[in-house]
Structure formats: structure tokens, C-alpha cells
Amino acid sequence: MKNPFLPSAIAAAVLTLLNQTAAQAQTTEPAAAGDTSAQAAPTQEVAKEIQQVVVTGVASARGVRKVDSAFSITTANEEQLKQAAPSSTADIMKIVPGVYAESTGGQSGANIEVRGFPSGSDSPFVSVQLMGNPIYPPPTLSFFEGSSAFRLDDTVERVEVLRGGPSTIWSNGQPGATMNFILKEGTDTPEGTVRFTTGTGSLRRVDMYYGGKISDGWYGSVGGFYRKTDGVRDAGFPADDGHQITATLTRKLDQGKLTIYARNTDDKNAFYTGVPLISSNNGRTISAFPGFDPLTGTLMSGEMRNFTIEAGPGKTLTKDLADGRGLKATVFGADFDQKVGDWSISNKFNRFDGDLNTVAMFTGNNPLSMNDYLKNAIAAANGNAAVVAAAGGVATAGTASFVHGGAVDGNQQVVQAGLWAVEKQLRSFTDELRVSKDLGGGHTVTVGGYFADYSSHDVWYLGNSHLMTAQPQASLINVTLNNGVIVSKNGTDGNINYAPVASYDGRNTAGFISDDWQVNDKIKVDFGVRHEQQKISGTISNLTSADTDNNILTVYNNGTSMPNGSNTYLSRTDSANSFTVGGNYKLGKNSSVFVRANRGHTFISFDDMRGVGNQADVNNHGILPTPKVSQYEVGFKTATQLYTAYINAFHTDFDGIAFTQILTDGSELHRISGSKGNGLEFELAVRPIDNLQLALTGDYQKSEYKDNPDTAGKTVQRQPKLQFRFTPTYRIPFGEGNSAKLYGTYTSIGSRWADQLNQQYLPAYHTFDAGVLFELGEKIEVRLAGTNLNNELGLTEGNSRLTTGNVGPINARPLFGRTWEASLLYRF
Incomplete structure (x- = not known):
């Protein structure tokens, strides 16, 4: 078979030789008299980059220098996070090569795609950790993805994003990408900040932080935020409203440390889905829908904010769209590390308890005229013999009026959108214990275990279609036919079509062992294996259909889905093995090359089990396989005063995943697909003169489906072949201790396919961001x-x-339009 790494290996070898030559020249050729540039010390910022230590994906809790790590990892400190101006936690991933984040839904509910992995929504291959432990162990469930359980604020010191590599054997064994957020801790030097922020959408936000020494050996910190805004897309009501508080308590030990942390979040955020657009040229050209600004508009409006769900006979519920996809949760955990002679002990645990509910609009069929809607409604009613009989004849015409009064013109463009409500109560406990021993001869062996216990209690109301104008802050529409049939009442023109109540429990137990071998001053290799078992179960309500008002002429609530009082119990046990092996060769003090191979897996989730619906199919590995993925990497790393480079080539091979898509009628589409792909990731920066940095990050990949004849050879959905970000930064000192830093980012995202069959084309786009920081x-x-x-x-x-x-006319989700933020920070 042709080696996919040969061109990349040659490129890495050339870079290696060039770097060795440069290093030798620097060490053998002294600077000319009077020339101090060759001996110039790195700036403080560059020195921190060169010496930066990462703790994610390594056996030792003390970490390893980023430039010496034998895996692909991206890091961002507090200032780099602010400069990236992420609109949400998921939006941080835009700075990470090999990852594409769709964060246009708002603070929560992002879709995050990882290089070559076959996923179509949410973020099944991205785990979110706090202080090295997953906040909630399964990275994704329906109406939940990991980044929704975390909010950024000024208590975060940095984030580390590991892709593939050794992550398959540590923690929850994520084979894709792991986002690990590290909190600030108190130090000997007290530090406090308060920051006021305003911006688009009448944003009002306050962030505060304070950390310092409490007494000998004891340190503490506390901070958080309060925020309120109407949102970038003005729904006519406050879209984001919430607060958060985080605290840490650290005890410094002799050759060790214990940090206890707690975070409470109460934050609700409007969730944005598609808006009307015009697609032409086979989807290659996208333009605004008449009367609708796709950059700032949303169909949501104050008129529909508090909507009613007919959940069953005599049972109605009122929900608030302003609740959106919210987070009301507490996480409590501890990070312990202790060295005793040749032994090291590390233990991380946390407890998560939270409600992550979704109350949001989900667009359905594409826009059409009011006249066409009436024709369809008449045909549907006349096609139902029972309705015709109850009405005493067929309908020949219909009338449409606004809920707030007045007739609707037949040429008015209208859309249908579901107002859905999903309650999710999530609970989890995770713990990871590692014990390491220096065996001599350069060998450090680590053994350990990981345990996770988690649950989800769900109450769903999907469907609940509403008829509205295809306009920003849409108006709701009532429709009646001339034979007495009521098609839409108070805007509701469709029933609840899927309303399960379910309780799930899961337990994962894993054991692992690894060996880090420092062969000599230049060569270091590592190897690790993991065995994991998962047991999951669920009690899911059986459903029936009924007319909620016993009036067949009100067709909008006929056939409403509701529990029938009985339940189905489903369970499954799986086990799998994972491994990783890698090596690092130091070319010089601050440069190296690495190779890495791993084999990882994912287990089926609660939703997979519910989707197939019976125990026989749950047990059938042909219907619900245990997906496995192999990854291979070769990379080059260097960090100097003049330039920084992190380059790696990768190959992925995925053996199959059960894919589920919820359609407009509440039904589910199921497919099983594998994938394979090759690509190159790069993070480059050059500093040609003082105070100027030019950075380029991105990736090129070619990933396609396999194993399924319907999709084999098709491009993996939602992932661009080429994406990159170019970020110049220039700092201008003026006066004593004062400066202005100018920065901008040009982002290029290549074309993609929205679906597995490659029928919905998403064109390439390019954006420009900019900012200035005055110190x-x-x-x-x-x-x-x-x-x-x-x-x-x-x-x-x-x-x-x-x-x-x-x-x-189509419905699709575009970028947010031009936004701005201004902030004032005071440090004390």
C-alpha cells in the first residue's frame, strides 16, 4: 500500500536538517564584535512560549515542555484567549488546527468536527475538562455537547487542546480532541482584576477575580462574571442572562500540592438555528432572503417568547424561549499531586450536578408563499377521510390571519418552525488515580485507573410546529379552512411528534499502564495500554398518539405523542482496548521531531440505545458497533526568538459509527459509516522585528467516508479541506509602561458538505477580525x-x-454579522 506519510516525512526531514544546520551555526559561530543581536535574550512573552509546560496527555502531573511533547497540542493563555475573541467556549476551537467549530448557535449547542472523524452534529469527539478531569464524562448526548457545560471568564489561566495522541489511554479515553481548562490559583503575590465590558446587543458584563496567599502554605482565589445582553440576533427579549462564581483553595505540600475547586453557574442563552436565505447556482451562491438580514436577524420574537405546549389531554405547559440552551450547574473537584522519593501519586476527581435544558426554535421546511401553504393544508385535510367526515365535506378555501390581528397576504412568505422543549438533568462523578515509579535506566512506569458514574434524566417535547412570517421577529399566523377545519391556532400548526421521558445510567471503569523511557539525552519514547468497560442502561417511556382536545377538526393537535404509562428497559455492556506509542527526538535545546500511533475507541451512548428501541437491536453489534479509530502522526516542533513552528502530518482510519439525524417530522435517520483521511496541520509564527509577530495556523485534509455503500467515497460532512487563520500582531510602546497592541485575523474556511450524501453544499467564506489593546x-x-x-x-x-x-428559498445557519466589544480592566 502507498505510504500516505512519505511526502510529509520528507518535508519533516528537510525541516529537521535545516533546523540542525541553523542550530550548529548559532553554536559554532560567535557574534561579531559589537553585534548583540545574536546574543539577544528572548522577550518575556517568547521566553514563556519556549518554556511552556503542558499537563494534558502526559503521565506526570508536573507536565512536559510543549516543544518536547510527542503529540499535537495547541495552547492559549489568558491574553491569547481574549485576542481570539471567542463568542463561546466552543468558538475557542477556531484557533486549533484540525478542528472546525460551528459556534453560530450562541453560547451553547455547538457542532464541533475533528479531523476526519465522521460526525454530523454536536461534538462526540471533543471532551471538555476542568483541571484535567472531564466535566461530564460522555462528551455528547442529544441536546448536549461538552462545551455547553463550561463558561469562560477571568478565572481561567489557560486552555490546552490535545488532538489524538496519548489521550486514548488517559482520563475518559477521548480519541478525538480534549479541551483542558486550567484555573488560576492564588500565589505569593496577591492579584485582583475587575473588568467591565459592553458591546453589540446592549451587552453589559462584569468580570472579577482575586487570588493570593491566605497563610503559610495556603492559597486561594475567587472570581466570576455577571452578564446580560439582547444577543447579536435581536429576538426582542434579553437573550443571554446569567452569572458564575469560581473558587480555588490550594495547599502547597512538601514536593506536592492539593487544589480544591468549585464552580457554580446559572446562565441562560438564546439558541439560534437557521434563517431564511436564497440559494442558487446549485448551492454555490447564497444571498439574503427579501426583507431578512441574515447577519443579524432571527425568526424568534416577543410574540412567541412564552409559548404553549399541548402535552396531553388537559395538560398544557408554558415555556420561555429566553431560557434557550441554559446551564444551571455546580462542579466540585480536587487535584492532588505528591512526590515521595522515586514515587509519584496523582488523583483527580470531580462531581457535576446540573440542568442543561433546551427551549428553542428549530426551523423545519423551507420558506413558501401563504397561498402555497394553504393549498398544501387543504390537500392534507381533504386527504384525511375522518376529518372530511367530521367536517361534513371537503375544504375548498382557507383564510389566514395574524394572531395579533389582520389578514395575511397570499404572497407573504411563511415558514414553519418547531418550538421545542427538552429537559436534561445530568449528574456525574469521575476519578482518576495514577501511581508512577522511577525504575532506573530512564524508565518511569505509571499504572492507574479511571472511574466514571453518570446519569441523565430527560423529558422531551419535539415537534410543536408553528406557522410564522419569514421575517425578523416573525409574526404568528392562524389558518382555518371553509369546512371548519382549524389548521393553525395561536400559530401552532403541528403536534408534539416525539415526547419520550427517559432515565439513563452509565458506569465506565478503566485500567491503564504506561512506560516513559528516556533512552538518552535526545531520544524519549513512551508506550501505554488501556482496558475499559462501559455499562449503560435506560428506562424509556413507550409512546402513544392521541388527540389532546378530542376535536378532530383541530388538526394541529391530532396524533400528539405522549407516554402511555409503560416503559422499555434497555442495557448494554461493552469493553475495548486502546494503546498509544510515540517517540520524540531532540534536534536541539528547543526543537524536536516526533512520531505517534494510537488506537482508540468510543462507546455507544444513551441516545444510540434509545434510537434502536429494543434489546435485541441494542445487543446487535452490527446495528450498534463499538467504533474504533487508528491515528498516525509525524511532527516537527521548534520555538526560538525569531520563529515558532508546530507542524504535523496525520492519518486517521475510523471503523464505523452509528449516526442519527432527527428530521422535521420527529423521525430518526440511522446510518453506520466509517472514514479515512490524511492531512497536515500547522501552527507557525515569525517575529522578524521587535514587537511584530506574524502567525499562521490551519490545516489541509482529505477525509472521506467508507464502509457504507450509500456514502463511500463522499467527503466527510461539515469539514473543510482547507482552513487557515493569519494573525499579525504589532505592539507600539509609548511612554513609560504604556503601549498599544494592534492585532487582526483573516480567516479562510473552505467549502464543505452539510450532509453525508454531499447534496447540501456549503460555500467557502472569509472573515476579518481586529482589535486594539491599550496598556x-x-x-x-x-x-x-x-x-x-x-x-x-x-x-x-x-x-x-x-x-x-x-x-x-432555504433555511440555513449563517455567521453572526459584524460585532464589537469594548472593555475596561483595572488591576489591583
Whole structure:
């Protein structure tokens, strides 16, 4: 078989030789008299980059220098996070090569795709950790993805994002990407900040942080935020409203440390799905729908904010769209590390308890005229013999009126959108214990175990279609036919079509062993294996259909889905093995090359089990396989005063995953697909003169499906072949202790397919962001930043509840339009 790494290996070898030559020249050729540039010390910022230690994906809790790590990892400190101006936790992933984040839904509910992995929504291959432990062990469930359980604020010191590599044997064994957030801790030098922020959507936000020494050996910190905003897409009501508080308590030990942390979050965020657009040229050209600004508009409105769900006979519920996809949760944990002679002990645990509910609009069928809607409604009613009989004859015409009064013109464009409500109560406990021993001869062996216990209690109300105008802050529409049939009442034109109540429990237990071998001063290799078992079960309500008002002429609530009082119990036990092996060769003090291979897996989830619906199919590995993935990498790393480079080539081979898509009628589409792909990731920076840095990050990949004849050879959905970000930064000192830093980012995202069959085309797009940071002495910072300053109309998602491509009027989810933020920080 042709070696996919040969070109990349040659490139890495050339880079290696060039770097060795440069290193030798620097060590053998002294600087000319009077020339101090060759001996110039790195700036403080560059020195931190060169000496930066990462703790994610390594056996030792003390970590390893990033430039010496034998895996692909991206890091961002507090300032780099602010400079990236992420709109949400998921949006941080835009700085990570090999990952594409669709964060246009708002603070929560992102879709995150990882290089070559076959996923179509949420983030099944991205785990979110706090202090090295997963916040909630399964990375994704329906209406939950890991980044939704975390909010950024000024208590975060840095984030580390590990891709593949050794992550398959540690913690929850994520084979894709792991985001690990490290909190600030108190130090000997007290530090406090308060930051006020305003911006687009009438944003009002306050962040505070304070950390310092409590007494000998004891340190503490506390901080958080309060925020309220109408949102970038103005729904006519506050879209984001919440607060968070985080605290740490650290005890310094002799050759060790114990940190206890707690975080409480109460935050609700409007969730945005598609808006009306015009698609032409087979989806290659996207333009605004008449009367609708796709960059700032949303169909949500104050008129529909408090909506009613007819859940059963005599049972109605009122929900608030402002609740969106919220987080009301507490996480409590500890991180313990102790060295005793040649032994090291590390233990991390946390407890998560939270409600992550979704109350949101989900767009359905594509826009059409009011006249066409009436024709369809008449045909549907006349096609139901029972309805015709009850009405005493067929309908020949219909009338449409606004809920707030007045007739609707027949040429008015209208859409249908479901107002869904999903309650999710999530609980989990995780613990990871590691014991390491220096055996001599360069060998350090680590053995340990991982345990996770977690649950989810779900109450779903899907469907609940509403008829509305295809306009920003849409108006609801009532429709009646001339034979007495009521098609839409108070805007509701469709029943609850899927309403399960379910309780799930899961338990994962894993054991692992690894060996880090320092062969000599230049060569270090590591090897690790893991065995894991998962046991999951669920009690899921059986459903029936009924008419909630016993009036067949009110067709909008006929056939409403509801529990029938009985339940189905499902369970499954799986086990799998994972391994990783890698090596690092130091070319010089601050440069190295690495190779890595791993084999990982994912287990089926609660939703997979519910989706197939019976115990025989749950047990059938042909229907619900245990997906496995192999990854191979070769990379080059270097960090100097002049330049920084992290480059790696990768190959992925995925053996199959059960894929589920919820369609407009509440039904589920199931497929099993594998994938394979090759690519190159790069993080480059050059500093040609003082105070100027030019950075380029991104990746090129070619990934396609395999194993399924319907999709084999098709490009893996939602992932661009090429994406990159170019970020120049220039700092201008003026006066004593004062400076201005100018920065901007040009982002290019290649074309993608929204679906597995490659029928919904998503065109390439390009955006420009910029900002300026004024540092006024040591106490004051003023920042002004803007995103999508060119108002690019780029799509991150097509109509995910339809399976075919469309031209003409469509629903799709575009980027947020031009936004800005201004903040004032005072340090004390």
C-alpha cells in the first residue's frame, strides 16, 4: 500500500536538517564584535512560549515542555484567549488546527468536527475538562455537547487542546480532541482584576477575580462574571442572562500540592438555528432572503417568547424561549499531586450536578408563499377521510390571519418552525488515580485507573410546529379552512411528534499502564495500554398518539405523542482496548521531531440505545458497533526568538459509527459509516522585528467516508479541506509602561458538505477580525475588538432537518454579522 506519510516525512526531514544546520551555526559561530543581536535574550512573552509546560496527555502531573511533547497540542493563555475573541467556549476551537467549530448557535449547542472523524452534529469527539478531569464524562448526548457545560471568564489561566495522541489511554479515553481548562490559583503575590465590558446587543458584563496567599502554605482565589445582553440576533427579549462564581483553595505540600475547586453557574442563552436565505447556482451562491438580514436577524420574537405546549389531554405547559440552551450547574473537584522519593501519586476527581435544558426554535421546511401553504393544508385535510367526515365535506378555501390581528397576504412568505422543549438533568462523578515509579535506566512506569458514574434524566417535547412570517421577529399566523377545519391556532400548526421521558445510567471503569523511557539525552519514547468497560442502561417511556382536545377538526393537535404509562428497559455492556506509542527526538535545546500511533475507541451512548428501541437491536453489534479509530502522526516542533513552528502530518482510519439525524417530522435517520483521511496541520509564527509577530495556523485534509455503500467515497460532512487563520500582531510602546497592541485575523474556511450524501453544499467564506489593546501603566487595560468586520455571509450549517440539497428559498445557519466589544480592566 502507498505510504500516505512519505511526502510529509520528507518535508519533516528537510525541516529537521535545516533546523540542525541553523542550530550548529548559532553554536559554532560567535557574534561579531559589537553585534548583540545574536546574543539577544528572548522577550518575556517568547521566553514563556519556549518554556511552556503542558499537563494534558502526559503521565506526570508536573507536565512536559510543549516543544518536547510527542503529540499535537495547541495552547492559549489568558491574553491569547481574549485576542481570539471567542463568542463561546466552543468558538475557542477556531484557533486549533484540525478542528472546525460551528459556534453560530450562541453560547451553547455547538457542532464541533475533528479531523476526519465522521460526525454530523454536536461534538462526540471533543471532551471538555476542568483541571484535567472531564466535566461530564460522555462528551455528547442529544441536546448536549461538552462545551455547553463550561463558561469562560477571568478565572481561567489557560486552555490546552490535545488532538489524538496519548489521550486514548488517559482520563475518559477521548480519541478525538480534549479541551483542558486550567484555573488560576492564588500565589505569593496577591492579584485582583475587575473588568467591565459592553458591546453589540446592549451587552453589559462584569468580570472579577482575586487570588493570593491566605497563610503559610495556603492559597486561594475567587472570581466570576455577571452578564446580560439582547444577543447579536435581536429576538426582542434579553437573550443571554446569567452569572458564575469560581473558587480555588490550594495547599502547597512538601514536593506536592492539593487544589480544591468549585464552580457554580446559572446562565441562560438564546439558541439560534437557521434563517431564511436564497440559494442558487446549485448551492454555490447564497444571498439574503427579501426583507431578512441574515447577519443579524432571527425568526424568534416577543410574540412567541412564552409559548404553549399541548402535552396531553388537559395538560398544557408554558415555556420561555429566553431560557434557550441554559446551564444551571455546580462542579466540585480536587487535584492532588505528591512526590515521595522515586514515587509519584496523582488523583483527580470531580462531581457535576446540573440542568442543561433546551427551549428553542428549530426551523423545519423551507420558506413558501401563504397561498402555497394553504393549498398544501387543504390537500392534507381533504386527504384525511375522518376529518372530511367530521367536517361534513371537503375544504375548498382557507383564510389566514395574524394572531395579533389582520389578514395575511397570499404572497407573504411563511415558514414553519418547531418550538421545542427538552429537559436534561445530568449528574456525574469521575476519578482518576495514577501511581508512577522511577525504575532506573530512564524508565518511569505509571499504572492507574479511571472511574466514571453518570446519569441523565430527560423529558422531551419535539415537534410543536408553528406557522410564522419569514421575517425578523416573525409574526404568528392562524389558518382555518371553509369546512371548519382549524389548521393553525395561536400559530401552532403541528403536534408534539416525539415526547419520550427517559432515565439513563452509565458506569465506565478503566485500567491503564504506561512506560516513559528516556533512552538518552535526545531520544524519549513512551508506550501505554488501556482496558475499559462501559455499562449503560435506560428506562424509556413507550409512546402513544392521541388527540389532546378530542376535536378532530383541530388538526394541529391530532396524533400528539405522549407516554402511555409503560416503559422499555434497555442495557448494554461493552469493553475495548486502546494503546498509544510515540517517540520524540531532540534536534536541539528547543526543537524536536516526533512520531505517534494510537488506537482508540468510543462507546455507544444513551441516545444510540434509545434510537434502536429494543434489546435485541441494542445487543446487535452490527446495528450498534463499538467504533474504533487508528491515528498516525509525524511532527516537527521548534520555538526560538525569531520563529515558532508546530507542524504535523496525520492519518486517521475510523471503523464505523452509528449516526442519527432527527428530521422535521420527529423521525430518526440511522446510518453506520466509517472514514479515512490524511492531512497536515500547522501552527507557525515569525517575529522578524521587535514587537511584530506574524502567525499562521490551519490545516489541509482529505477525509472521506467508507464502509457504507450509500456514502463511500463522499467527503466527510461539515469539514473543510482547507482552513487557515493569519494573525499579525504589532505592539507600539509609548511612554513609560504604556503601549498599544494592534492585532487582526483573516480567516479562510473552505467549502464543505452539510450532509453525508454531499447534496447540501456549503460555500467557502472569509472573515476579518481586529482589535486594539491599550496598556496604561500596570493597572489599566482598555480593549476594543470587532469580529466579522467585513460582514461575510458564510454558512456553518444547512438545514439539518432535511436530507436533500435545495435551491431557491432555504433555511440555513449563517455567521453572526459584524460585532464589537469594548472593555475596561483595572488591576489591583
